Every structure is written in structure tokens, then in C-alpha cells.
Amino acid sequence: MFENISIRGRMAYMICSFEKLLLYYKCNKEEWKGLLEKLWKYTSTEFLDDWMYEIAEYMPESVLEDSFEGAEFISVGEYTHLQKLYRNTDAKVLSFLRSVFECGTCDLYSKIYNYSPNTIKCVRQATDILKNLNIELMDAKLFEKYAYTDCNGWGFPFEGKKMSIIL
Incomplete structure (x- = not known):
């Protein structure tokens, strides 16, 4: 089902699902x-490794387990806010957030082949979580316009934020 959707498109699906x-x-x-x-x-960034380095500082492990010292991207205010937020958030939400990050980064330094089974696995795990909670899934067809055949599987950058149900 997700084979024809680019990795950027899969990430848009994952973020919508997270929302x-x-x-x-x-x-x-x-x-x-x-x-x-x-x-x-992620969906609009050309250089995805820049996104990875920045967003890694916002992940629960970085905020809850590391000190602020040495942080390059996250501000003190953001760090403090996220510490409080993550401490008061259900573990399933934090786990799903890690899955979103994993989907966007697992093949970042790999040659993409066979439709990127690693990212498809992330998306399938995410959909299983939603199904188990009886949360209606996003229609994958909405994401097919972000073709896997573009940019070696990564897809062209696009303004995915327009798909947000929260922003």
C-alpha cells in the first residue's frame, strides 16, 4: 500500500497519524x-540530515535523559517546555513520536532499494497502533501524489504542513 509513496510522503502520513x-x-x-x-x-527540507540533527535534540530521549549542555538547536525555553510536556504525556504517544523520527532517518545514509522496507515497516507499525486504538486511519491515496519514483525514493520536497490537522 505504501510502496508507491515517497519517503517524504510516508513521513507526511506518519506526522498526520501522530497528530x-x-x-x-x-x-x-x-x-x-x-x-x-x-x-x-521534513517534507519541505532539501537536506534531510540537517533536519535529523536538529530534531534529534527534540526527541524524548534527548530531552528527558540528556542535559541541555551542548545543545545546538533547541533553546532553553523549548527544552524546559518539552521536559514538562513529555513527563506528562502517555508513553504510547512518546513511542509513536520516536517511530516518526525513525521513519524519517532510518534510511538516511543508505542506498534506497526495494521501496525502502525499513520506512514501510515504520508506517505499518504506526497504522497498527492506530487500528488497535480504533483511530480512523488516513487515506493513503491522499499521499500517492508524492511518488516513490521521484528523487530516488525520497520524493520532491513539498509543503506538507498544509496537511496538518492541528497547525
Whole structure:
């Protein structure tokens, strides 16, 4: 089902799914907007390794387990905000957020072949989580316009934030 969708398109699907999960858990939308803005940059960023280095500092492991010292991208205010947010967030939401990051980075330094089974696995795991919670899945057909055949599987950059159900 996701084989014909580029990795950028799969990430858009994952972020939309993450937003649906946030709504399911009745998370405060305002508190998540800053992070969602950063996640959505994936779809429009040309150099995805830049996105990876930045967003890694916003991931739960970095915020909850590391000190702020040495951070290059996240501000003190953002760090403090996310510490409080993550501590008060259901573990399933944080796990899903890690899956979004994994989907966007697992093949970053690899040659893409066979439709990127690693990213497809991430998307399938995410859809399984939503199904188990009886959350309606996004229609994958909406993402097929972001073709796997473009840019060696990565797809052309596009403004995915327009697809957001929270921003």
C-alpha cells in the first residue's frame, strides 16, 4: 500500500497519524505546535540530515535523559517546555513520536532499494497502533501524489504542513 509513496510522503502520513494520536489522547494542541512545526519541516527540507540533527535534540530521549549542555538547536525555553510536556504525556504517544523520527532517518545514509522496507515497516507499525486504538486511519491515496519514483525514493520536497490537522 505504501510502496508507491515517497519517503517524504510516508513521513507526511506518519506526522498526520501522530497528530491523530495526540487528539485521541486529548493532548493540548497548543503545547505540541512548536514540535509539530519542526516535524513538518521534513517534507519541505532539501537536506534531510540537517533536519535529523536538529530534531534529534527534540526527541524524548534527548530531552528527558540528556542535559541541555551542548545543545545546538533547541533553546532553553523549548527544552524546559518539552521536559514538562513529555513527563506528562502517555508513553504510547512518546513511542509513536520516536517511530516518526525513525521513519524519517532510518534510511538516511543508505542506498534506497526495494521501496525502502525499513520506512514501510515504520508506517505499518504506526497504522497498527492506530487500528488497535480504533483511530480512523488516513487515506493513503491522499499521499500517492508524492511518488516513490521521484528523487530516488525520497520524493520532491513539498509543503506538507498544509496537511496538518492541528497547525
